Every structure is written in structure tokens, then in C-alpha cells.
Amino acid sequence: MNEIKHYTIPVFVPEMACPFQCAFCNQKKISGHYLAPDFSQTDETIRRYLRSFKQNSRFVEVGFFGGTFTGIPTEVQEGYLKVVQPYLKSGQIKGIRLSTRPDYIDEQVLTRLKKYNVSTIELGAQSLNDEVLKASFRGHTAHQVKIASEQIKSFGFDLGLQMMIGLPHDTLDKSMETAKKIIAFGAGNTRIYPSLVIKNTAMHRWYLQGKYKPLSIEEAVNWSKVLLPLFENNGVKVIRLGLHPSEGLLNGSELVAGPFHPSFRELVLTEIWSEKLQTACSDFPDSSSLEIQVSPKEINVAIGYKAVNKKKLQQKFKNVIFTPNNNIISGKFKIRKLDNSTCF
């Protein structure tokens, strides 16, 4: 049986309504979309994506991302949401998700979103430490995120809480505290974005003045390798790890500095697997030839980005091979000593 494939049709509504200028954000540049689409363009985007999907057993959502959706004029919000309704009715689209700020949530807003069948609301929490929020010019407190999360849950929406790592005044401990609060507030999913220095932002200015230093790639990977299992072990799905490689970032014209990598999630998973495998393999003598069996879904990250994990183990042992095994569940593995069939 075919697995159900999950698709999100992204509609970017950049900074149309955003009354803030967070220190890290030049939203128009991060999304790579400079103009908000009108309603007919939104409709055309949905049709185009629906035509492009190959797999029949699929779950499709429309996601309004970018700015502060619930801060745009009510009639514009409704205009966007109305475009999606016929597709929800026909079953081609199963849900609507949108992102907004915690201080743009109230009962009236939630009632409207419920009326238009929105299923998931993602809040940009970014940090749940007030010192970090203040230093990043977020304009809201951690307590406001808590209250908004409670309201969203009480209306029956799925809750997403996004976080950033490496903002001004952030530390690994504060990020872990943020992650624990995201779990406690009842989020079903999260996104983890390493902070980047984007042109024409406050953080860009501070970076040039030597007042802000972004995390290195190694630091961002090391923080994320702690946060990812923390979320996963508590039932919070990490739907994104690292910023989406929009053109502006990839060609380097907007990204000034910071831990951007197009395969950031893979780097983090590589590191997590490296630690697991190094520990487990240390029980074997260096002269061993080892077979490491992993779920087919995870074999690439177990071998590592650019096969780095395999190469490391091959330097220590006589030989190391990786084999896919359908009977092994996610995150687990078996090591077999090829010479005398010892299994773990």
C-alpha cells in the first residue's frame, strides 16, 4: 500500500501587515517573494500545485506563510481563505495552515479562522525567554505566547510554535528552555530556524558593529542535535530544521553571515547518528569488520552527509558496511560482526 504523501502548497504573504521590524527579519528577503499574490494568483498557484502532484494517496494543505496573517485587513484574510473553500469542499485540499504572531490572536480572530476551516495555526514564538525576545525586538513576551497557545488549543486548532536559535542573548540552555515550554504549551509541531544575518536588518547593523555574532554551522548543529530529540521524544514533530533555501539566500546576495546550509537537517541527523554509532561500535575490537543495519528510510543519514560517518568508522575498523533492513524501526540499528555473526 502506498504511504500517504503530505504536501503543503505555500502562499507567501510577506510583511503586508507587519507593524514590527524584528531584529533578524527582512521578511520580504527571507521568503524570496517580494509581492503578496492577489486572490486569482493564489487560486492559480493552488491549481498549478494540484496539477503537479504525482502521488494519488496524498494529504494536501494550503499554507499562508510569511507575514502576520491575522494582522492583515479582515476582508483580505477572508479573501485568501475564501479562495481555498471550493478545494476543501471537493476534498482536493484537506486543510489550511497559516503563520502569525502570538499577539495577533484573540477570540474574534480564532472564530473567523474556524469559520473558514483553518486547521493549523503556527505562531512565531522564536524564543520563550523574555531577555532574548526583547533583544530581538519581537514586541511580545513569552507569557503572551502561552496565552495565545491556550486560546488556539481551546478552539480545537492544531498548534505550531516556531523557534529560532542563536538570537541575540540566546544560549543553548535558553533554547532548551524554549523547547521545553513549546512542548508544555501543547504544540503538535515546530520549526527550528538558526538565526542568520540578513541584509538591512538590525542584526546586520549589529554584526557590522561587532555587537552580534551568529552561531557557526558547528554550533547550530550542536544545539539542534539536542533540541531535535527533545521534541521528538515528546511527540512534537519538527517539520523544518533550517531555513528554506530561497534563491536570495542561495546566491548569497541577501545572506550576510550565519549558519545557513541547504542540507542543515541532514547535517544534524548525521551528527546524531555519528554519536550513536561511535558509542555502539566502541565495544568491538579495531580488527572487526562490521555490518550496520538501519531502516531504509534512515540509511542515508546513518551513513552521514557526504558519507562522513561511514568514513570515520572505516578509519577505525577493518571494514564497515551499511545495509538497509525493513524490520528495523526508525532511530534503531543493529550491528553485526561479519566474522562471527554477533548481533546487537
Ligand code: SF4
Ligand atoms: S519576523 Fe514576523 S513579525 Fe517580525 S518583522 Fe518579520 S514578518 Fe514581522
